[in-house]
Each structure stands twice: as C-alpha cells, then as structure tokens.
Amino acid sequence: MADGPTVLDVRDLKVVFATRAGEIHAVNRVSFDLKAGELLGVVGESGSGKSVTMMALLGLLPSPPAEIRSGQVLFEGEDLVTCGARRLKAIRGHRIGFVFQDPMTSLNPVFTVGFQIMEPLRRHLGLDKARARRRAAELLDLVGIPDASRRLGDYPHQFSGGMRQRVMIAIALACEPRLLIADEPTTALDVTIQAQILELVRDLRRSLGMAIVWITHDLGVIAGIADRVMVMYAGQVVEMAPVRDLFADPRHPYTRALLATVPSVRGPRADKLQAIDGQPPLLLAHPAACSFAPRCAHAAGSCAVANPPRRPVMPAHEVACVFDMARARPAPVLDVAHG
Amino acid sequence: MAEPSAAPAAAPLVSVRDLKVHFPILSGVFRRRTGAVRAVDGVSFDIAAGETLGLVGESGCGKSTTGRAMLRLVEPTAGTVRIGDDDITTAPPGHLRRLRPAMQMVFQDPQASLNPRMTVMDIIAEPLDEHTRLSRAEKRDKVLDLMDAVGLSADFAGRYPHAFSGGQRQRIGIARALALNPRFIVCDEPIAALDVSIQAQVVNLLEDLQARFGLTYLFISHDLSMVRHIADRVAVMYLGHIVEIAPRDDLFAAPLHPYTEALLSAVPEHDPAAEATRQRIILTGDVPSPARPPAGCAFSTRCPKVQPVCRTTAPATVVTAPGRAVACHLVAGPAAAGSVGAS
Numbered sequence: 001m002a003d004g005p006t007v008l009d010v011r012d013l014k015v016v017f018a019t020r021a022g023e024i025h026a027v028n029r030v031s032f033d034l035k036a037g038e039l040l041g042v043v044g045e046s047g048s049g050k051s052v053t054m055m056a057l058l059g060l061l062p063s064p065p066a067e068i069r070s071g072q073v074l075f076e077g078e079d080l081v082t083c084g085a086r087r088l089k090a091i092r093g094h095r096i097g098f099v100f101q102d103p104m105t106s107l108n109p110v111f112t113v114g115f116q117i118m119e120p121l122r123r124h125l126g127l128d129k130a131r132a133r134r135r136a137a138e139l140l141d142l143v144g145i146p147d148a149s150r151r152l153g154d155y156p157h158q159f160s161g162g163m164r165q166r167v168m169i170a171i172a173l174a175c176e177p178r179l180l181i182a183d184e185p186t187t188a189l190d191v192t193i194q195a196q197i198l199e200l201v202r203d204l205r206r207s208l209g210m211a212i213v214w215i216t217h218d219l220g221v222i223a224g225i226a227d228r229v230m231v232m233y234a235g236q237v238v239e240m241a242p243v244r245d246l247f248a249d250p251r252h253p254y255t256r257a258l259l260a261t262v263p264s265v266r267g268p269r270a271d272k273l274q275a276i277d278g279q280p281p282l283l284l285a286h287p288a289a290c291s292f293a294p295r296c297a298h299a300a301g302s303c304a305v306a307n308p309p310r311r312p313v314m315p316a317h318e319v320a321c322v323f324d325m326a327r328a329r330p331a332p333v334l335d336v337a338h339g
Numbered sequence: 340m341a342e343p344s345a346a347p348a349a350a351p352l353v354s355v356r357d358l359k360v361h362f363p364i365l366s367g368v369f370r371r372r373t374g375a376v377r378a379v380d381g382v383s384f385d386i387a388a389g390e391t392l393g394l395v396g397e398s399g400c401g402k403s404t405t406g407r408a409m410l411r412l413v414e415p416t417a418g419t420v421r422i423g424d425d426d427i428t429t430a431p432p433g434h435l436r437r438l439r440p441a442m443q444m445v446f447q448d449p450q451a452s453l454n455p456r457m458t459v460m461d462i463i464a465e466p467l468d469e470h471t472r473l474s475r476a477e478k479r480d481k482v483l484d485l486m487d488a489v490g491l492s493a494d495f496a497g498r499y500p501h502a503f504s505g506g507q508r509q510r511i512g513i514a515r516a517l518a519l520n521p522r523f524i525v526c527d528e529p530i531a532a533l534d535v536s537i538q539a540q541v542v543n544l545l546e547d548l549q550a551r552f553g554l555t556y557l558f559i560s561h562d563l564s565m566v567r568h569i570a571d572r573v574a575v576m577y578l579g580h581i582v583e584i585a586p587r588d589d590l591f592a593a594p595l596h597p598y599t600e601a602l603l604s605a606v607p608e609h610d611p612a613a614e615a616t617r618q619r620i621i622l623t624g625d626v627p628s629p630a631r632p633p634a635g636c637a638f639s640t641r642c643p644k645v646q647p648v649c650r651t652t653a654p655a656t657v658v659t660a661p662g663r664a665v666a667c668h669l670v671a672g673p674a675a676a677g678s679v680g681a682s
Contacts, residue, residue, distance in 0.1 A: 045534040160625045161398075190397035190561065192622045195605035199621050217535055220607030224614040243611045261539040263568040265591060265606045266613075272546075273568060275539035279504050 004036030007179050007211040008057075013071035014286075015049075015056045018064055025283040026052045028235040029071070031310075036178070039205065039212040041226030041243065043219060043258070047280055049235035050215045054181050058098060059088040076178065094124035097172030099165070101184035106168055107156040113140075113167050114152030120174045139170040144200055162193035169200070176208065183215045198225060219262055223247055228316070231255050234281055234291035237310060241317040251319040254292045290321070298323055351385035352555050353409070353523055358382050358418035360401070360408045364630060376630045378404040380579035381418070383656075388522070391549065391556040393570030393587070395563055395602070399626055400576040402559045406525040409557065410442050411435060422523055440470050440519035447528035449508030453500040459486070459511055460496040466518040485514040488551075489544060506537035513544065517552070525557045530565060542569055563606050567591050572662065575599045578637035579629055581656075585663040595665045598638045636668065644669055 015027035027049040034040050044050045055061045057073040057080055073080040075096065080088060092098075100106045107116060117136040121127045127135060133152065140148035143166040156164055165185060172180055182201075186194040202225060205212065216222060222229055222243065229246045231239040231254065239252040250256045260274040278295040281287075290296070293303035302322050310320040319325075361375040379401040386392045394402045408415045411427055420427040425438050443466075446452035453462055463482045467473055473481065483493045489510040500508055509529060516524055526545065530538040542565060548554060560566050566573055567587060574584040575598065583596040594600045604620040622641045627633055633640050639649040648668050656666040 045536060162625060190626075191563070191605040192397060192601060193625070195619060195621050196623075198607070199619070218607070219535075219609045220614075223609050223611045224607045226611075247609060247611050258536060259609065261536055262609060263564040264609060265564045265567055265603055266608060269567060269588075273539040273543055275543055276536040277540070279506065279537070280534075 004038070004211075006033050007036050007076060008032075008034040008213075009072075009074040010053075010057060011072045011074070013053060013056060013073065014069040015052055015061065016067050016069050018067065022284050025286050026235050027056060028283070028286060030232075030235070030237055032230055032237065032240065034179070034211045034213065036211055037205070037209045039214055039225055039227050041222035041229040042213060042215045042232060043217065043222055043229060044232035045217060045280060047234075048232040050232050051183050052235075053232075054098075054183060054213060054215060058092055058096065058181065059085065060092075090124070093120045093171075094175045095177050096179045096181065097175070097177035098181040099168045099172045099183065099185045101187050104161065104164065104188070107164060109156055112153050112155055113159065114154075117152070117167070117171050117174055120171065124175050135174070136170075139174055140167070142173070142204070143167070143170045144196070145170075162189055162196060165189060165193075165197055166200070169197075169204075173204065173208070176210075178210055180210050180212045181215075182212060184217070185214075186221065187216065187218070194221070201225060219247075219259065231258070234287060235283055236287065236291065236307075236320060237318075238292065238320045239318065240310070241314075245314065245317050249314075249317075251313050251317065251325045252292075252321050253296045253298050253323070253325060256325060257295075257297070298325070350387065352388040352390075352423060353386040353557070354419075354421045355385070355405075355409060356383050356419045358405065358408060358420060359416045360404050360413060361416045374630055376628075377579050377632060378629055379408060379415075380629075380632070382574075382576070382579075382581045383418075384574055384581065384584055386523075386555055386557060388555055389549070389553050390572065391558050391570045393566035393573040394557060394559045394576060395561065395566050395573060396576035397561060397602075397626060399578075399629065401579040401629070402576050403527050405576070406444070406527050406557055406559050410444055410525055412444070440466070441521055442523045442525070443516040443519065443521040445509070445512050445516050445524060445526045445529045448532050449505060449512050450500075450532070452512055453508055455500055458497050458499055459491070459503075462500070462511060463514045463518055466515060470519055481518070482514075485517055488517065488548065489514045504537075505533050506540055509533060509541050510544065513541075513548070517548065520552070521554070523555045523557070525559065527559045528561070529558075531560070531562070538565065545569065563603065575602065578626060578632055580637050580666065582638065582667070583665045585665075589660070589663060595659065595663075595670050596638075596667050597642050597644045597669070601643070636666075 011031050013027055013030045017024040017026055030053050042050045056068055059080060068081055114136050117139055118132040121132040121135055136152055137149040140151060145151055145163060145166055159167060186197050189197065214226060226243045229241060229243050230237055233254050239255045250259055257276045261276055263273060276295055281291050287307050289305060289307055290303040293299040308320050308322045310318045312318050313324050358379055359381055360379040361377050363372045364374040364376060365371065366373045382405055394405065396402045404413060407413045409420045415428050422442055430438060460482055463485055464478050467478050467481060486493055486496065491507065491510050530541050533541060546569065549556060558566065558569055570587050572586050573590045574581050577598050583599045594603055601620040601622050608614050608617060620643060624641050627640055635651045636649040636654050639645050642649065646668060654666045654668045656664050657670060658664045659670060
C-alpha cells in the first residue's frame with residue numbers, strides 16, 4: 001500500500017503562537033512523510049498540535065498570531081511554506097482536499113450544496129456550469145447521497161449531520177486531490193453514522209488511490225483505517241509506526257498509557273481503568289526536556305535533562321523516548337528470564 | 340400497571356413508569372400547537388440502590404431528556420418517576436424543593452455549567468446556601484471536604500473556573516452535586532467533553548465516590564465502551580423508546596435487539612487485526628425525526644431484519660430473562676412473560 005511516490009514530506013515544522021501570556025510553542029519540530037495511497041492516522045489529545053500541524057501546512061493559520069518559525073512542507077516537491085499565498089490558494093481545494101470536524105459550521109448556510117460543490121470545480125478545473133453541475137451530482141452520488149441531482153438545490157440545513165459530512169467529503173474530493181486531510185471528520189457524528197463514513201472512506205481510497213491524513217483522538221477509528229500511525233503529545237511526534245505494530249507493540253510510555261486507558265466494548269473488561277495522572281503541559285517554551293516525563297510512570301533523571309530525539313527501534317517504527325519499552329508489558333514486575 | 344420489566348435484584352431506589360416527554364410544535368401567527376416532538380415516548384425502568392444504570396443511544400434519541408425529566412428539570416408529559424418513597428412527577432413545587440437534595444445532576448459541559456464569576460468555594464457552597472442552615476465555618480469545612488473527596492487541592496478554593504482544565508472543572512461539578520449528600524445522581528455525558536486520558540480519571544472518581552457514599556447513578560452516554568466499564572445494567576434508547584435493557588455483560592455479549600446489535604457493531608475496536616476481519620452491520624439512512632416517528636416499530640425504517648409486521652405494529656416489551664427485556668417482534672419471550680410499556 002505504501003510503496004508509491006512520496007506525496008507529502010514535512011520536515012522540522014515549528015509553529016509558535018504569540019499570545020498575551022507569551023509564546024505558545026504549539027508544534028515543535030514535527031517531521032513525517034506520506035506516500036501516494038497511504039493513510040496516515042494522527043492521534044493525540046486536544047492541544048497536542050495535531051490540528052495546528054495540518055492547518056499550518058495548508059497555510060490556514062491566521063498570522064499573526066501564528067508563525068511558522070521553521071521547517072519545510074514539501075507537497076509533491078514544492079515547499080508550501082515559501083510558495084506564497086496565491087500559489088497555496090491554487091493548491092488548496094484542488095490538489096489538497098480537506099474535511100473538518102464540524103459539518104454544521106464548515107458549510108456556508110446561504111448557498112446551496114450544489115453551488116458549494118461546483119465552486120472548486122469551476123474555480124480550479126474551469127468547468128462550465130452545466131458540466132460542473134453534472135460532476136457535482138456524480139460526486140454526491142459517489143458519497144452515497146440518494147437522489148443526488150435533485151439534492152444539489154438543497155441548502156445545508158436540509159441535510160442531517162452525517163449527510164453534511166458526506167457533502168464535505170464530496171467537496172474535498174471534487175478535484176480528485178492527491179492528498180486529503182481529514183481533521184476529526186467523524187467526531188461530531190453518532191457511531192452508526194461514523195461507521196457509514198468510515199466504510200465510504202475505505203471504498204473511496206480503494207477506487208481513487210489518494211494519500212490521506214486522518215486526525216482523530218479515537219484509537220478504534222485509527223485501528224480500522226490507518227496504514228501508519230503518528231502519535232503526538234505536546235506538539236511533538238512521540239511515536240510513529242505501522243498500525244499493527246503500534247497497537248501490538250507500542251514503545252512509547254505515552255502510547256502505552258493511552259492504549260491502556262481506553263476501555264473496549266469487546267474482549268475482557270477491566271475492573272479499574274488505568275488513568276494517566278496529571279494533565280498535558282502548557283507549552284510556553286520550546287520543550288527542553290521530555291514533555292511527558294511529569295506524567296510518565298517510567299520517568300528517570302535523564303528525562304528531565306534532554307528532549308529525546310525520535311529514533312528507529314524497529315523497521316519503520318520510531319520513538320522519541322530514552323527508553324525502549326519493547327515487550328515490557330505492564331504486568332511483569334519480576335524479572336523471570338535471567339539469561 | 341403491570342409488573343416492572345427487567346427489575347433489578349434489589350428493591351429499586353428509582354422507578355420510572357411509562358415516562359413521556361412531548362415538546363409541542365407551535366406554528367402560525369397564533370403559535371397554535373400543530374404537533375409534538377415525542378422526545379421520550381413511554382419509557383419504564385428501575386434502578387436499584389447503589390446500582391449504575393447506563394443509558395445509551397445516539398444523539399436525539401431522548402436519553403438526556405429522560406434524565407432531565409426524572410429530576411423534573413423538564414416537565415414530563417405523562418408517567419411517573421419515584422425516587423425512594425417520593426413521587427417526583429406529582430410533587431408540588433415546595434415539596435419538590437425539599438426533595439431536590441436527594442437527587443442531583445452532573446452536566447456534560449463543565450465549561451457552561453459553572454458560573455465563571457463565582458469562585459470554586461462559592462460554586463460548591465451554593466447548594467449548601469440554598470438547602471442547609473450551616474454556619475460559614477461549617478460550610479467552609481464541608482466544601483474543603485468535598486474538594487478533597489474529588490481530588491482538588493484546597494489551595495484552589497479561591498480560584499475561578501477559567502483557571503481549571505476540563506477534567507478539573509468536571510471535578511468541581513461533581514463536588515457540587517455531592518454537596519447535599521444525594522442518593523441519586525444523573526450523570527449526563529459527564530466525560531464527553533474531556534480528553535481520553537482525562538476521561539479515565541473522572542470515571543474512576545465517579546466509581547470511587549459511588550463505593551464511598553453508596554450513590555446510585557443514571558449514567559447517560561453515547562460512549563458504549565465507557566458504559567460497559569461503569570454500568571451494572573444498560574438500557575438502549577432509540578427514538579424515545581427503550582428498545583433493550585439488560586445486565587451489562589449479557590447485553591455486550593449477546594445483544595438481542597437488532598438496533599443494539601448494530602450499535603455495538605459500529606464501535607471500532609482498538610485492534611487493527613480484529614478490525615480487518617470484523618463483520619460490521621452498517622445501518623443505512625438516518626434516525627427519523629421524533630416529530631414524525633414511523634408507524635409500527637421506531638427502528639423499522641433502518642432495521643436490517645425488518646418484517647412486514649414491524650411497519651404496522653409497535654412491538655411490546657418482552658421480558659426474556661430475569662433483568663432483561665427487549666422490544667422487538669423478532670424476539671420471543673417466555674410464553675407467560677409479563678410485558679410493560681407498549682400500547
């Protein structure tokens with residue numbers, strides 16, 4: 001799945017917000033890449049920098065207060081950080097599509113759904129009205145909205161939440177983008193509707209072969225659709241691994257704690273949930289030490305001294321931790337295997 | 340009224356019978372009543388003392404309205420709610436006020452449910468001001484005890500809600516709910532607004548407090564995995580009706596109602612290997628409007644197992660096993676089973 005050409009290559013991206021309380025270091029030297037046809041899941045809690053990273057690379061952060069302090073965002077070889085606003089505008093909605101969390105507010109209530117799907121088609125592809133309309137009806141049909149050509153004349157409020165999210169996906173897909181960025185696209189939806197959207201994305205991926213970045217805090221969603229997973233904490237990537245490795249053999253203490261904290265609807269039921277004590281830090285400076293150390297069960301003296309760089313622990317599996325939690329399951333306190 | 344469906348083993352603390360909440364639809368110049376949103380349309384259940392009943396369902400199914408109507412934060416249209424020996428639905432205002440200390444609520448959004456202009460001390464002391472005659476010093480001691488019980492440092496008593504994180508704010512809301520030593524607490528999506536790593540902290544706190552103070556919870560949530568963790572029994576709502584109620588393990592191991600089955604199947608698993616092979620039931624379409632519910636079974640428009648009878652006749656609630664009841668034409672109960680609810 002992931003042997004296509006590299007579509008997106010983000011290197012050392014750093015984003016800082018100027019606030020009255022001082023600078024907030026929201027994204028701290030984030031690097032990742034994405035191949036054609038690949039789905040990268042991005043997991044993290046609110047404030048971990050996952051949305052800001054994606055907004056920054058789309059050039060959608062208001063500046064000020066936001067500032068991209070360093071780094072490169074290479075999209076098909078072109079640096080989006082330096083290419084300028086006009087060029088970005090031509091790429092956004094054309095070769096990069098995006099879907100945001102809230103389908104209630106991301107559609108314009110005073111335009112018909114048809115108009116909003118036709119807009120990128122006319123603007124980026126230069127289609128005339130009739131052809132744009134035909135294509136818009138095809139797209140609505142593609143995302144599973146029944147009676148598509150009639151519904152083009154409806155306004156967003158005439159659609160349910162799940163339907164609106166389908167419309168957002170149709171808009172994002174309108175120009176057949178090479179890259180789709182989906183920021184918590186199912187978080188505002190009910191589980192049965194989420195299941196419909198996930199099924200739709202699985203199908204579309206197969207048929208369209210685009211690269212997808214899927215941001216979520218729901219580990220179950222990630223397990224079901226991602227090829228690779230990037231775990232973020234306090235504006236940094238703490239672990240990056242193929243999806244099966246991440247769930248079967250998480251190596252960063254934060255990933256392990258996060259996986260342990262979420263109960264399951266199937267399988268054995270724990271009597272007591274494992275909570276992660278404390279809260280994520282406020283990022284008032286570039287982290288000089290491991291940001292997770294204050295909440296980490298394994299923290300040692302060295303964690304407070306230096307910020308561990310990301311390093312490979314297995315093929316395609318990278319971790320930013322001085323320890324390697326390999327196979328160190330929570331249970332074995334006694335060291336049974338001596339030699 | 341027939342025997343309660345799916346009664347818990349112990350004597351119930353809370354008992355709800357045929358509760359209905361219909362919101363009028365007004366239209367035209369004279370705001371005439373032209374219809375009703377049947378948000379809750381005849382639900383019955385019991386909650387035993389010390390038990391946690393999970394109430395699950397999708398948005399708009401009426402689960403929050405049920406919780407609010409039980410505390411008379413919205414007026415029920417019909418039905419009865421009893422907490423202990425008191426009938427909540429018919430209590431006149433003065434009497435209701437005296438009953439309030441026993442029944443409290445923890446709200447979903449800790450941002451919106453705390454007054455930003457009051458200190459934590461004042462917020463937690465407000466129920467004490469309203470319902471008790473404690474002296475200032477006694478109140479202060481009580482608030483500090485409560486803060487300690489929910490894991491907030493006493494140093495924070497003078498601070499305002501904005502200085503706290505979401506998880507800490509929810510602790511303040513819980514401390515306020517506990518101030519009057521309630522017996523029954525409705526927790527309305529108490530963790531939905533919190534981050535994953537904080538959710539577990541709050542759920543553990545709720546469990547600890549339940550063990551310590553013998554609390555009875557109605558835990559309203561759309562998060563099935565959390566409900567499986569915290570609830571003893573689970574009721575599943577769809578479009579104003581309880582379609583299935585069962586002990587937790589039975590419900591999650593073998594759901595009987597097709598909606599419960601689809602709902603459980605829609606929850607993704609934290610296991611890529613299992614996800615790759617798992618059979619999913621993908622429901623088509625959306626939940627119908629509670630202003631125009633379908634004839635017959637409410638779920639008939641989306642049910643993968645729908646039969647002709649489902650479109651014409653509402654199914655009766657059938658007790659299939661002790662503590663377990665289902666409202667579905669496809670599920671047959673023991674021959675002489677008592678049934679409750681429908682028609």
